[in-house]
């Protein structure tokens with residue numbers, strides 16, 4: 001009898017101890033096989049959606065996602081422009097490390113001889129190794145020759161456009177009609193850009209249903225709001241927002257998220273799916289103004305905060321705390337190592353991966369950033385460094401911009417990004433010791449990753465394809 005009482009007592013104690021010592025024990029156990037949907041918008045600004053302060057665009061599905069998930073308010077793209085930012089997401093590396101910072105200019109052009117090196121290890125290849133079905137629906141932009149396209153970089157299935165939506169035939173080029181592709185076949189050229197979001201969303205939802213019995217990784221790089229002056233949207237959204245074509249396209253992107261969530265729910269997959277929603281770089285400067293990066297300063301295509309800090313929301317019911325905010329620094333390079341950790345998949349050891357495992361930032365409210373420093377590169381040039389709340393814009397000469405542009409000297413400036421998010425107070429003269437510390441961190445990056453007119457010691461090449469051919473409809 002006493003023994004039985006003791007037994008019950010100890011069981012009770014263990015339960016309580018377990019409950020109090022490990023809050024996660026009360027939740028459902030986290031699987032190492034979650035489905036992952038990664039939605040990546042093009043040029044959508046920090047302040048362009050309601051959860052990040054927009055009062056112009058209606059984004060009900062993102063509002064719900066933020067309410068049920070976690071907002072990351074200091075999440076950085078590794079570049080202010082498309083190709084390098086996507087290269088960083090795919091490889092977990094600074095674009096400079098894999099020589100994807102400057103290939104044809106700012107970004108890859110159609111019929112380019114350059115592309116993401118086929119020997120780079122992509123997040124899709126990692127997910128394949130973990131036993132996942134993989135797909136991409138949307139804009140690729142890491143090379144348009146066969147060995148650079150998604151099917152050669154770890155994706156079982158590809159539907160979308162090989163580069164930006166504004167890269168259509170123009171004088172003096174051999175650029176083909178913008179192709180809509182399914183794997184290596186062109187199914188439509190020129191592609192009807194108004195219908196892109198609709199068609200890709202519908203196909204992605206079908207793919208989810210077809211692959212519901214195995215773990216899947218679905219990468220959805222939305223083509224919009226994209227790079228044209230008049231972003232595209234289908235008829236139900238065209239002319240409906242309060243912000244012209246820019247707003248219409250964002251409201252359609254929000255609808256697209258809603259369709260994917262609905263498909264997950266209808267198939268009993270929502271509890272087992274992590275959704276990440278973010279953008280590849282900030283909204284570019286336009287006249288009249290289209291997108292906004294408020295409350296951050298600066299525009300897309302630059303190393304300003306508005307150019308590289310992006311809205312990011314993650315949601316996984318029962319696992320990620322609902323309605324929470326993570327103000328810790330994380331980057332687009334972190335998803336490869338994080339998904340690897342989440343699925344217990346070993347990463348290659350023979351190469352440097354710059355990203356960090358940010359699993360703690362997803363699941364533990366008290367976790368802090370693993371970064372000592374984050375580096376802002378523009379093409380080859382290191383332009384700024386962040387450590388803790390401090391951003392140091394380096395004392396440099398900026399390359400010439402535009403037709404009649406001249407190189408421009410830019411003196412150093414220092415901002416406290418938490419106390420002064422809009423960067424109104426340059427305190428470079430007040431904190432020589434912080435400047436010196438950040439300068440030292442910058443030098444560390446210059447040595448290994450390089451800088452303008454300086455070769456890094458630890459960089460890898462991009463791919464080259466001699467005699468590139470345009471992608472044509474057969």
Ligand SMILES: [Ca+2]
Nearest residue numbers: 042043082280
């Ligand atoms: Ca972009």
